[in-house]
Amino acid sequence: xxxxxxxxxxxxxxxxxxxxxxxxxxxxxxxxxxxxxxxxxxxxxxxxxxxxxxxxxxxxxxxxxxxxxxxxxxxxxxxxxxxxxxxxxxxxxxxxxxxxxxxxxxxxxxxxxxxxxxxxxxxxxxxxxxxxxxxxxxxxxxxxxxxxxxxxxxxxxxxxxxxxxxxxxxxxxxxxxxxxxxxxxxxxxxxxxxxxxxxxxxxxxxxxxxxxxxxxxxxxxxxxxxxxxxxxxxxxxxxxxxxxxxxxxxxxxxxxxxxxxxxxxxxxxxxxxxxxxxxxxxxxxxxxxxxxxxxxxxxxxxxxxxxxxxxxxxxxxxxxxxxxxxxxxxxxxxxxxxxxxxxxxxxxxxxxxxxxxxxxxxxxxxxxxxxxxxxxxxxxxxxxxxxxxxxxxxxxxxxxxxxxxxxxxxxxxxxxxxxxxxxxxxxxxxxxxxxxxxxxxxxxxxxxxxxxxxxxxxxxxx
Ligand SMILES: *Cc1c(COP(=O)(O)O)cnc(C)c1O
Numbered sequence: 001x002x003x004x005x006x007x008x009x010x011x012x013x014x015x016x017x018x019x020x021x022x023x024x025x026x027x028x029x030x031x032x033x034x035x036x037x038x039x040x041x042x043x044x045x046x047x048x049x050x051x052x053x054x055x056x057x058x059x060x061x062x063x064x065x066x067x068x069x070x071x072x073x074x075x076x077x078x079x080x081x082x083x084x085x086x087x088x089x090x091x092x093x094x095x096x097x098x099x100x101x102x103x104x105x106x107x108x109x110x111x112x113x114x115x116x117x118x119x120x121x122x123x124x125x126x127x128x129x130x131x132x133x134x135x136x137x138x139x140x141x142x143x144x145x146x147x148x149x150x151x152x153x154x155x156x157x158x159x160x161x162x163x164x165x166x167x168x169x170x171x172x173x174x175x176x177x178x179x180x181x182x183x184x185x186x187x188x189x190x191x192x193x194x195x196x197x198x199x200x201x202x203x204x205x206x207x208x209x210x211x212x213x214x215x216x217x218x219x220x221x222x223x224x225x226x227x228x229x230x231x232x233x234x235x236x237x238x239x240x241x242x243x244x245x246x247x248x249x250x251x252x253x254x255x256x257x258x259x260x261x262x263x264x265x266x267x268x269x270x271x272x273x274x275x276x277x278x279x280x281x282x283x284x285x286x287x288x289x290x291x292x293x294x295x296x297x298x299x300x301x302x303x304x305x306x307x308x309x310x311x312x313x314x315x316x317x318x319x320x321x322x323x324x325x326x327x328x329x330x331x332x333x334x335x336x337x338x339x340x341x342x343x344x345x346x347x348x349x350x351x352x353x354x355x356x357x358x359x360x361x362x363x364x365x366x367x368x369x370x371x372x373x374x375x376x377x378x379x380x381x382x383x384x385x386x387x388x389x390x391x392x393x394x395x396x397x398x399x400x401x402x403x404x405x406x407x408x409x410x411x412x413x414x415x416x417x418x419x420x421x422x423x424x425x426x427x428x429x430x431x432x433x434x435x436x437x438x439x440x441x442x443x444x445x446x447x448x449x450x451x452x453x454x455x456x457x458x459x460x461x462x
């Protein structure tokens with residue numbers, strides 16, 4: 001893993017201007033909080049959490065520039081100046097001509113799924129994402145995973161585990177026919193595989209293959225800056241390209257994209273569709289007024305859009321990405337060195353603990369990753385998230401659990417929020433749970449909501 005980031009240490013390219021106190025709790029307080037939350041970290045109150053690594057979504061710290069931008073909010077119902085700033089930033093950095101704003105990523109997924117998918121369609125993609133697949137299914141489509149096999153193997157050191165397997169893609173086209181495939185759903189990076197990147201070569205080859213069949217590629221570019229960082233570091237011939245050049249090249253192979261601005265764009269809320277196709281744009285722009293708001297705000301305030309516009313430029317800054325991904329690698333290496341099984345290579349936004357290997361005595365039906373999130377919380381007030389059988393939900397047709405190969409705990413790092421000392425304490429907390437892993441038992445699910453159950457399900461210790 002010679003990543004270049006290791007030879008010389010880095011420091012965050014910012015200093016702290018405002019601090020937000022966090023509460024340190026006792027073990028007894030955490031025990032009662034976890035029980036009240038039904039062993040679901042999504043149901044904990046944040047005041048009971050000391051280091052919050054539940055998600056990198058909407059949890060980033062904004063820069064002084066972004067906070068200043070908030071004062072430039074033009075809260076006009078129609079035609080806000082901030083929308084045009086945001087639109088220009090998206091056109092400049094990603095190269096898509098048309099923008100439809102939404103309040104966050106899943107709203108963009110909802111609209112694009114409605115526009116592009118007809119009942120009975122098949123949507124190939126590089127591993128599912130929870131909300132993405134849900135909207136594809138609600139629109140009548142079926143998601144088919146065409147990611148390379150290495151992505152399902154937490155120990156594979158493949159540098160681009162987000163890549164599409166072109167043979168799998170050809171097989172889907174043969175089986176269903178190009179007419180039943182409205183688009184390929186390509187994510188950069190792949191969250192569920194461990195924040196793993198797609199290579200530029202793979203995107204280009206996929207484009208070549210799809211073009212021959214008239215199938216467009218739509219990009220979930222939620223973490224595209226982190227993906228571009230890995231391309232620069234790992235892909236032959238890309239070391240001298242700038243992050244912005246790499247991003248433009250990635251997008252050039254795609255017909256459009258959806259975005260959860262709460263991740264890469266360093267804001268607390270926001271999203272959008274970015275599109276080339278005039279007809280798709282027209283329909284999406286029409287639908288957004290039904291579900292979100294007028295097409296020049298789409299559920300965001302003017303100040304949100306202004307902060308987002310600035311966040312786009314900050315997100316593609318070399319030094320920002322160096323320290324951002326460097327912090328994730330720092331934490332990952334620290335726990336891996338002590339023998340804790342993690343997904344390799346270490347991803348862009350999170351360290352993923354391999355719960356199957358951490359708790360090998362538990363069957364997947366005892367929700368090992370869910371249990372481990374609870375144990376890590378009890379140990380040190382560190383909040384993480386399950387990414388395994390609970391997140392995978394049930395098969396809509398058979399009603400059976402989907403059983404993913406990966407049973408993971410995601411330790412996600414908000415951008416520009418925590419220090420190296422927080423990372424040290426997090427690592428120590430995981431190690432405490434690791435030391436007593438043999439005594440950790442499973443869970444049973446006592447409440448299961450119908451949609452995206454991981455958010456609200458409740459559990460009881462066995
Ligand atoms: C978070 C996320 C989404 C959904 O976006 P929200 O802003 O949470 O609605 C879609 N795709 C990926 C890869 C994500 O990580």
